[in-house]
Amino acid sequence: MSNSALDCEVLVVGAGPTGLIAADLLKRSGVDVRIVEMRAEATRESRAFAVQARTLELMQSMGLADQMLANGVMTTAVQMHVQGKFVGGMNTDRANAPDTPFPYILMIAQSETERILIEDLAALGVEVERGLEATELHQDADGAVATLRDDAGATSTIRCAYIVGADGSRSVVREAANIDFSGGTYAQNFLLADCKVDWPLDHHHFRVFMNGRRTGLFLPLGGSNLSRVMATDLTSDIDDNASTPLPLDLTELQDAFEKSICLPAKLSDPIWVTRYRAHHRAAEKYRAGRFFLAGDAAHIHSPAGGQGMNTGLQDAANLAWKLGAVLRRGADDELLDNYHDERKPVGEMLLRTTGKLFTAAAGQSGWKASIRDLAAKTFLPIVTRASKFHRKGFGNVSERNISYDLSRYVGEGPRWPSEGPRAGERAPNVRINNDLDMFELLKGYQFNIVAFSRLPLSSDESGKVRERLKALTDEFSFAGSHLIARTAFGFDENCIFANGPDVFDCYGVDSAENNQVVYLIRPDNYVAWRMTGFDFDACRRFLKEFGAHATSAQRQIAAE
Numbered sequence: 001m002s003n004s005a006l007d008c009e010v011l012v013v014g015a016g017p018t019g020l021i022a023a024d025l026l027k028r029s030g031v032d033v034r035i036v037e038m039r040a041e042a043t044r045e046s047r048a049f050a051v052q053a054r055t056l057e058l059m060q061s062m063g064l065a066d067q068m069l070a071n072g073v074m075t076t077a078v079q080m081h082v083q084g085k086f087v088g089g090m091n092t093d094r095a096n097a098p099d100t101p102f103p104y105i106l107m108i109a110q111s112e113t114e115r116i117l118i119e120d121l122a123a124l125g126v127e128v129e130r131g132l133e134a135t136e137l138h139q140d141a142d143g144a145v146a147t148l149r150d151d152a153g154a155t156s157t158i159r160c161a162y163i164v165g166a167d168g169s170r171s172v173v174r175e176a177a178n179i180d181f182s183g184g185t186y187a188q189n190f191l192l193a194d195c196k197v198d199w200p201l202d203h204h205h206f207r208v209f210m211n212g213r214r215t216g217l218f219l220p221l222g223g224s225n226l227s228r229v230m231a232t233d234l235t236s237d238i239d240d241n242a243s244t245p246l247p248l249d250l251t252e253l254q255d256a257f258e259k260s261i262c263l264p265a266k267l268s269d270p271i272w273v274t275r276y277r278a279h280h281r282a283a284e285k286y287r288a289g290r291f292f293l294a295g296d297a298a299h300i301h302s303p304a305g306g307q308g309m310n311t312g313l314q315d316a317a318n319l320a321w322k323l324g325a326v327l328r329r330g331a332d333d334e335l336l337d338n339y340h341d342e343r344k345p346v347g348e349m350l351l352r353t354t355g356k357l358f359t360a361a362a363g364q365s366g367w368k369a370s371i372r373d374l375a376a377k378t379f380l381p382i383v384t385r386a387s388k389f390h391r392k393g394f395g396n397v398s399e400r401n402i403s404y405d406l407s408r409y410v411g412e413g414p415r416w417p418s419e420g421p422r423a424g425e426r427a428p429n430v431r432i433n434n435d436l437d438m439f440e441l442l443k444g445y446q447f448n449i450v451a452f453s454r455l456p457l458s459s460d461e462s463g464k465v466r467e468r469l470k471a472l473t474d475e476f477s478f479a480g481s482h483l484i485a486r487t488a489f490g491f492d493e494n495c496i497f498a499n500g501p502d503v504f505d506c507y508g509v510d511s512a513e514n515n516q517v518v519y520l521i522r523p524d525n526y527v528a529w530r531m532t533g534f535d536f537d538a539c540r541r542f543l544k545e546f547g548a549h550a551t552s553a554q555r556q557i558a559a560e
């Protein structure tokens, strides 16, 4: 199929959070994208509330973080209670995380996150095409075709080069690609409401309550007027095949919640009440030819740790620039396999960690639950005293610890600093000078070449470096370039003046052997490549990988 025979280059199926951000980032990557959604209207369900630091960092790069913050509530602590007694918890203030501008968890309804993305997408010129259900999907060597059915039952087709299946846990894209989705269902059911809570505790902290086989959750949403409460449902079962769950009365939830928290609580003014059952399933592949899976279509798991939506958004951030590189700049199709290679291990790790957390907190009964309560009461107060607990906990929950250091598409030059983010690791934020920090500089979901010189540069020297950087960005217009340096004259239009050592220390630019270092940072904010010294030819060779038909041999040369 020639390009002119296509209705668009990429079709995104599903306008949940994953599909919306995928379409947005594809558009920003210069791809001709369409997005279809079977629901006639945007969701009003609050669903995912916990927005993690990595998601906010991505939103900042898209210029949307301020809107998220203006519509959410930040929480800095997850407090654990056993049989009504506070036993410890994770505090993000104690995690010492200066590398992110968002050292907290933002509570914002999924419907709000989706609204912000829908508006941004529209501003980019892409409207969600609603009331269109993808029913059949085919692919061959020339392209892919989706058959769509509208509300009236009429069908139409869209021809495209690739399809992104962001169509949730019952994905038709996954089915059409014949990708296995194995796993199971947790035995526990939950009752859930977004409502007003009158109780003796405050409305600022995320709280987990354990009491034998009962578990309760409290999430702060909008001060004392609106909170999310969940409690184990010990009285009814859920039919996974039923189109709507059994109706739920708020008094039933209030009773279950009070029994799990061992405190009096009055629930009222519900805006959303439902029964909820968690599943754990993983797609065996994230790519099958022209079909890709992202978000819940690729992985579903327990709500422990608030990771579901956040992980879907990072899937999309990983995939969009790769599709852009292949479609716009003729990068090798192999780069698209790298989406599976990098994200599938993340999905697997997520299932393991959220599964363990969920089983420990909510999956016990009988003597095991009594031992869990006793162990939590004894050990949590001790363990949570150590700063390491908070650092590690927040590192995992915020998704800042995710690394692609084993990826084939990242590399280091012949020499590199022993400190600073390694190839495949997330580029950290740090203050550069009084007016600018690193994430402001890297904004815009694009590649960035960042040259650091801790060695003071004369204006002549900085001019020469700037010329070399300009030659690179002239050749690779998809990348931005920056020179961060100490300058001999204080101000130099060729470079960004660093007025302290922080930015150099953070990126491993020391004052002796590694005093000049170059980093190439990907649109999703991971280090693609770095080396000691200003060898811009080596950087050019590596960049070609993302701009032309790179082969394994070329990658080898770039790495040398």
Ligand SMILES: Cc1cc2nc3c(=O)[nH]c(=O)nc-3n(C[C@H](O)[C@H](O)[C@H](O)COP(=O)(O)OP(=O)(O)OC[C@H]3O[C@@H](n4cnc5c(N)ncnc54)[C@H](O)[C@@H]3O)c2cc1C
Binding pocket: 013, 014, 015, 016, 017, 018, 019, 036, 037, 038, 039, 047, 048, 049, 050, 110, 132, 133, 134, 135, 166, 167, 168, 169, 170, 171, 172, 192, 274, 276, 294, 295, 296, 297, 303, 306, 307, 308, 309, 310, 312
């Ligand atoms: C009750 C509840 C509470 C939750 N709480 C949390 C939480 O606190 N934290 C958290 O991180 N996660 C939570 N989650 C999970 C979170 O909501 C999901 O991880 C997230 O919605 C996944 O986004 P997605 O875009 O991948 O899929 P979805 O949100 O499922 O979106 C998929 C979209 O595709 C559309 N679609 C499906 N099939 C087709 C088709 N054939 N054609 C066209 N369109 C189609 C659907 O209508 C839907 O809009 C919760 C989920 C539930 C149900």
